Amino acid sequence: MQIQCACEGDIPGDTQFLMWASAAFKAGGGTPNVNEITLRIVDETESGALNHQFRGVTGATNVLSFPCDAETPEPIPFLGDVVICAPVISREASQQNKSTEAHWAHIMVHGVLHLLGHDHVVETDAEQMESLETEILNGLDYPPPYEAGVPL
Numbered sequence: 001m002q003i004q005c006a007c008e009g010d011i012p013g014d015t016q017f018l019m020w021a022s023a024a025f026k027a028g029g030g031t032p033n034v035n036e037i038t039l040r041i042v043d044e045t046e047s048g049a050l051n052h053q054f055r056g057v058t059g060a061t062n063v064l065s066f067p068c069d070a071e072t073p074e075p076i077p078f079l080g081d082v083v084i085c086a087p088v089i090s091r092e093a094s095q096q097n098k099s100t101e102a103h104w105a106h107i108m109v110h111g112v113l114h115l116l117g118h119d120h121v122v123e124t125d126a127e128q129m130e131s132l133e134t135e136i137l138n139g140l141d142y143p144p145p146y147e148a149g150v151p152l
Contacts, residue, residue, distance in 0.1 A: 001036070007043040009086040012104050020105045020140065021082075024112035027136045030079070037115065038081045039108075047085035062088045063107045065114035082111035098145075102137070106145040109136050 001021055003014050017039055025035060042050075047060035054064065067080040084107055093103035110133060120126035134144045 002038045004038065004040040006046060007041060007086050009090065010100060011041055011086055012101065016101075016104070017108055020108040021112050023136050023140055024109040025079075025116070027132060027139075028113045028116040028118060030116055033075060034077055034079050036078045037112065038078075040081065040083045041086050042083055044085060044087050047083065047088065050083060060085045060088050062092060063111040063114075065111045067115050067117070080115040082108070082115065084108065084111065098143075102142045102145070105140060105142050106133065106137060109133055 001014075001018055003017060005011060021037055021039070024030075044060035047064070048058070050064055051057045051059065051061045054066070055061075062085055064083040065080060066083070068076070068078045070076065070078075084104075089103055089107055090100060092098075093100040096103070098106075110129075113129060113132065118125070118129045118132065120129045130146050134146065137143070137145055
């Protein structure tokens with residue numbers, strides 16, 4: 001995993017990000033030959049610009065995932081990019097009465113699951129993805145991320 005930090009703040013260490021991504025990769029159906037991820041930690045300006053450019057949504061968001069869809073003659077090991085907005089994570093953790101570390105873990109797991117093709121647009125898919133996230137985070141000794149009905 002390549003980690004790029006483009007902002008300041010209380011950001012977990014590389015070891016934690018790798019642990020969270022690995023757990024999501026294993027539980028989410030990742031394959032050993034496609035396992036490289038770039039994680040970029042950004043501020044609200046960059047998150048907002050990416051959110052607008054790629055989703056047509058105004059404002060920063062907690063996580064964006066960009067699965068690699070390059071067509072190459074030979075398979076490449078790159079799974080994709082995960083972009084996490086540090087100020088949004090801090091704010092959401094406070095608003096939702098969660099530990100900041102647990103929320104970082106949840107958002108990293110969520111982003112990697114998106115790279116692996118999991119989604120939450122359709123209600124049944126959302127239920128499956130939320131269940132998988134809860135299972136992964138429980139396995140990492142974090143509380144269920146959707147406890148008290150708090151949406152992502």
